Amino acid sequence: MRLDVVTIFPEYLEPLNVSLVGKARARGVLDVRVHDLRDWTHDRHNTVDDTPYGGGPGMVMKPEPWGEALDEILASGEPGQEPPVLVVPTPSGRPFTQELAVELAEKPWLVFTPARYEGIDRRVIEEYADRLDVREVSIGDYVLAGGEAPVLVMVEAVARLLPGVLGNAASHQDDSFAPGAMADLLEGPVYTKPPEWRGRGIPEVLLSGHHGRIARWRRDQAFARTAAHRPDLIERCDPEALDKHDRAA
């Protein structure tokens, strides 16, 4: 998968060199290209922003550098290559969900446009929405200083779904929010060795070797946790996805 990120703070994307994403790059699973938006400015001050039409606080990112940057990046695709999905982080976008991460993980090429200030001149989004699949995406109901941290969040969520990135392919199958048997439930608690730590033991059932009882216990824990932390998830889940035992809880 190819990922391009256009930003005025390329150094903010340094974490893409470490851990899971860094290793995926080193192994050639991910081709990450971070670009400095100011490379597509032509004035002495490398200006990327200006005051908003209609007045109001803050600054708006100018369309010209974005247009030149995106045109050049789009033209750099291999001949015959499918055009990228353009991912625009913005607090006014659609929510970023595991479902969207799964969808994006199936695309061969993503281009991210993290903005600063009050956002990018609207005409840029319109211009590319005519030719590309453009997704305006919010990572949550809070406002950050820019879209770079959201890009890190989204890239990590997508990269761990790519074949060969996680050591154990099964390990994202029972994630909270993963589709499947525990759909719509948060993951319950996990334990490892030693069997006793500061006087605290391990739930007996996990030592029983009884797979059926362990699965039942995990399901009950997931249900209890979801009821406590995210009652909204239980309310909106398909009643068919709940078993008899859940409904009694």
Ligand code: ADE
């Ligand atoms: N830019 C600023 N805040 C954001 C958010 N919550 N999600 C995506 N992009 C953002």
